[in-house]
Amino acid sequence: MQNKKKHPDIKEILLLEKVIRKKVSELAAVINRDYRGKKPILVSILKGSVVFLCDLIRQLEIPVVLDFMSVSSYAGDSESSGVVRLLMDMRESIVGRDVLIIEDIIDTGLTLSYLKRNLMTRKPSSLKICVLLDKKACRKIEIKVDYAGFVIPNKFCVGYGLDYNQFYRELPYIGVLKPEIYRTAHRKI
Numbered sequence: 001m002q003n004k005k006k007h008p009d010i011k012e013i014l015l016l017e018k019v020i021r022k023k024v025s026e027l028a029a030v031i032n033r034d035y036r037g038k039k040p041i042l043v044s045i046l047k048g049s050v051v052f053l054c055d056l057i058r059q060l061e062i063p064v065v066l067d068f069m070s071v072s073s074y075a076g077d078s079e080s081s082g083v084v085r086l087l088m089d090m091r092e093s094i095v096g097r098d099v100l101i102i103e104d105i106i107d108t109g110l111t112l113s114y115l116k117r118n119l120m121t122r123k124p125s126s127l128k129i130c131v132l133l134d135k136k137a138c139r140k141i142e143i144k145v146d147y148a149g150f151v152i153p154n155k156f157c158v159g160y161g162l163d164y165n166q167f168y169r170e171l172p173y174i175g176v177l178k179p180e181i182y183r184t185a186h187r188k189i
């Protein structure tokens with residue numbers, strides 16, 4: 001498969017498409033094993049996790065139900081504001097269900113901590129967390145991640161669902177954005 005050419009705003013490619021694909025397969029294999037005989041609800045947190053979700057579910061051999069939630073903590077900024085807002089709730093009831101939260105990235109941990117607290121009040125049978133990227137060094141709150149793809153450095157990453165000001169999500173790889181892009185205010189991409 002051909003890799004898209006490196007975007008001019010990308011300083012370096014951190015994770016190539018093929019590297020991501022291999023990791024997603026590995027994560028799916030573990031999830032297949034752990035949830036054998038179960039029908040979990042996968043709760044994808046919009047918008048960043050959708051690319052990861054789409055690739056992950058196509059490697060799953062267990063029946064899954066999909067649902068979506070939208071929260072916001074960054075609000076167009078390059079750093080977490082620390083304030084988590086629920087923008088859109090999921091549709092399904094999770095009472096007595098096995099729930100697996102699907103996230104693209106954990107950074108401070110504030111978003112997942114909020115989501116975990118919120119979803120636990122709805123009495124699921126189990127609640128686990130699956131993230132593709134873990135910026136471990138940036139954690140502000142301790143939280144257990146059950147399935148993690150890559151531990152990555154504290155660099156501003158975009159692509160494979162991750163954005164800056166809503167752009168770059170379509171890149172098939174994960175790359176580090178050139179600092180001049182997010183330092184220049186009101187720049188048109």
Ligand code: PRP
Nearest residue numbers: 046047048073074106107108109110111
């Ligand atoms: C990103 C990411 C997580 C959150 C992680 O979402 O998808 O939800 O930040 O950061 P934290 O661990 O510091 O809380 P973002 O708010 O950028 O929205 P998006 O998914 O729509 O891009």
